[in-house]
Amino acid sequence: MATEDTPPDGEAERVTAFWRELGLPGLVDVHTHFMPDRVLDKVWAYFDAAGPLVGRSWPITYRMREEQRLEVLRSFGVRAFTAMLYPHKPAMAAWLNAWAADFAARTPDCLHTATFFPEPEAADYVEQAVRQGARVFKAHVQVGGYDPNDALLEPVWGLLAEAGVPVVAHCGSGPVPGKHTGPEPIARLLARHPRLRLVVAHMGMPEYGDFLDLAARHPGVRLDTTMAFTDFSEATAPFPPSELPRLADFGDRILFGSDYPNLPYPYLHALEALARLDLGRDWLRAVCHDNAAALFGPAPAAPRTEGTDTAEV
Template sequence: MSMQPVAAEEPTPSIRAEPAVVRFWERLGLPGIIDVHTHFMPDRVLKKVWAYFDAAGPLTGMAWPITYRHEEDERVALLREFGVRHFTSMVYPHKAGMAQWLNGWAADFAARTPECLHTATLFPEEGVEAYVREAVERGARVFKSHIQVGAYDANDTLLDPAWGLLAEAAIPVVTHCGSGPAPGKHTGPEPIGRLLARHPRLRLVVAHMGMPEYTDFLDLAERYDEVRLDTTMAFTDFSERFTPFPAGERGRLADLGDRILLGTDFPNIPYAYGHQLEALERLGLGDDWLRAVCYRNAARLFGL
């Protein structure tokens, strides 16, 4: 996938009230929304992530202003104001030796943040099965696998026992495995297809709808009943500029409406939170589809 850099933009000012978000879920008769793809991580790690976006790093290659560049307590407060009833702390390592430490931080964050679904992560390294088991025993409800940033093969033999453990425990794994915004050595549908062939019961949630390989990941969702997709950044004006969702696949979004979950990438998004909801609404797939995607599917998956 090739991407043309866009002109630099001024950082978006602090946004507090977004009444359109509340109006969205109130109109649908929902108690709020559930966002399965939000990032909370240790402050020094998050600051490094923001610095990477600020520098238009090679995995982004474009100006990417962080809309919600706030302290942790304010970011939590914002989600509460938006009516996000449950969210995640998508932590992920970029090298060996980080995952267990991140899991400890994420467990503490979940303990002090009732709305957060206890999140954990993993990396292909010695001891991964042990610390994944420890996280599960501590109550982890969702895992994050960032194949693009971690630059690892999902089929690394070191990971195989961990995948089996997570499949057996029926714990969802939100996985950045598509090749957007820039391809990696191990991204794309082919490695994930091989993983699912060995672990067909793995509750894999394909982040970003698998962009830009939307069609291939929809194929995998049709083939494997436990595969889901999250909407993170998909369909937005920002993403449609360089990885437009194929118009001909819109019908399959409706057909798989029970396995698509709201995700946003908050706080690391270059637009207001409500734009993700607006982008979903303008797909024209109906209110029942929106109710499922923005609340009911996640509530069922996590037993909320």
């Protein structure tokens, strides 16, 4: 069950100072999780038990009610965010999409998010979600345990490529490998759908270089920074120093993501981890705001939180 925990003292002020010093209007976070309470409670229970797909102790820093989680995110100056939700079995995605459509309708600063699973109905409910205004999809190859090249998903990928709707895909083998994780299945997918706007979650951790190679071959591929470069991830899946110059080269295709609220550390640390890469202010501005703004375009006005200015992406 969600509780009444509070974020670390003074964190909102320090996060706000981070983006203001860069001359930004706020942050865009492309990898945040909002989902039905009973689903999120089960996700948190899985993290608490250090389940097989977690592999280590993983305390939830922002274990709060939905209303409080939104308030905290807005207090950080996050102008737009997502509701990354995903099924782990058939006959679940359509229900999650219905919840997400309602959540987006009552949460204007959330980019309307949807998902899918390899099942006969997938093309129909994905098409419906696109018609309803879904602006981003989530694919979780690791949790779903499916091959992204499953024939049941072929019309889904084609539809999303044609519509130009981005897909954030957890397809790397972190924190532990899955049967269909890694760059090879995604390479085969992109060979058939080169126009797909695919955002590789977690920078493709731990196969960072391989997914940067895919980005080099496919202009539509982007990567999100979720949990990468932090002390937590560097302890087990360090980013290779030899690849740092490539981060600068792909500065226009890297998007800030946090994994909020499921972080095992304060939100601020995710931003500080980017800053300590020492890739420059222009790189930080692009990653923390401008690249996502270019990808998703203007967003509706959001509810105001005192001390912040949330309007468009």
